[in-house]
Ligand code: SAH
Ligand code: SF4
């Protein structure tokens with residue numbers, strides 16, 4: 001049985017001591033570490049912690065693999081394609097290791113929680129020195145130290161395979177090197193209890209566990225004080241935040257408390273499961289000062305039969321009802337979604353239901369995927385008679401529809417003036433700045449790089465399927 005376990009201050013201190021030992025070992029010349037991230041924002045967030053630990057261990061962070069003394073690959077298991085790409089890239093590190101035999105290669109993330117993958121790495125990817133799972137990010141310094149101690153031993157005794165069963169811990173106070181000075185991830189929970197029949201995430205990320213509200217609010221206050229302007233709350237299903245905590249709090253309650261933190265910033269969150277998106281949530285969002293009027297509400301399928309097979313706990317009518325309710329509280333709502341095409345047993349008629357729902361809702365943006373069987377999930381055992389080629393035809397049709405609607409929605413912005421946050425430089429003239437509307441739409445701007453981190457008024461002058469273009473008007 002799963003129990004929520006918080007890392008103790010003593011355990012954290014021990015990790016800091018391992019950092020000191022590693023630092024002493026690296027002294028004498030600069031050492032460089034590269035962290036390569038695949039998958040979702042949860043992984044991006046974990047990679048920030050890995051970079052925090054590595055910095056504390058004395059490494060300088062680099063993105064040049066030829067310079068690296070350590071490479072950590074943070075992997076994703078959600079689709080087979082992602083797994084293949086990762087393993088290909090890990091294999092290619094063999095060339096780097098041939099040039100630099102002291103190179104330390106670490107593989108972490110969701111893929112490593114699957115026993116079959118661990119076995120494969122052990123057998124066929126001898127370049128890998130350390131395998132660790134998402135539940136062990138908090139103790140990375142210790143694992144790295146033990147790996148260093150083993151170096152030079154022959155054969156498998158020189159390698160450390162540490163990924164644990166999917167038990168979850170909650171770790172506060174870990175160092176973090178953030179990727180941006182403007183946008184920040186704020187993980188409020190980890191894991192997932194939903195077990196959608198196609199999905200590997202609950203098996204690799206473990207049971208759902210929430211951070212305490214006081215810890216989250218303190219971190220949010222620190223971020224705002226440090227000048228972050230765009231904070232994204234992260235969880236596989238933020239709508240079920242609070243389950244299992246002593247505090248009596250739910251997600252709308254947390255959002256309302258966060259919104260009360262004074263400052264000029266935007267609050268976002270990812271992801272919402274439609275079954276748990278409530279009127280209370282839409283009310284808080286609509287009334288809040290900081291909340292983006294954006295919901296990413298993964299539909300997965302528009303067919304009631306397929307939704308049932310997917311174990312999603314809502315049907316088409318319920319989903320549409322929620323969308324209508326959300327739009328009542330936020331008429332300017334930006335709505336995005338995820339859709340899977342070609343779930344086992346999906347028919348032409350089921351797919352037509354998805355298309356018609358998409359036409360009805362008119363999403364601002366959609367992320368579409370062809371179903372990928374994940375060993376160990378119930379869907380992987382279901383008969384799947386439709387050919388890959390046929391699924392591809394459906395997929396292309398859905399993508400065309402998605403692109404047409406996004407293009408139309410983007411075109412409607414042209415001529416309008418929006419408040420946007422300039423969040424970075426694109427490196428491409430003449431639209432050298434990237435920015436986001438409060439609803440999360442990407443706007444390319446031409447302007448002074450000194451505007452990065454500032455809110456500006458932008459007049460939208462042009463649009464494509466994927467983005468808006470504009471000029472700074474104030
Ligand atoms: N927790 C998030 C989703 C995480 S995975 C949520 O529930 O919204 C991101 C997306 O990947 C999912 O929404 C789904 O559309 C897609 N996905 C997950 N498993 C998949 C699989 N086996 N094949 C294809 N797409 C998948
Ligand atoms: Fe996967 Fe479903 Fe959990 Fe999302 S809610 S992570 S799709 S099991």
Ligand code: F3S
Pocket residue numbers: 038039040041042043075076077078110111200201204205
């Ligand atoms: Fe991938 Fe793990 Fe995220 S499987 S989508 S990185 S939770």
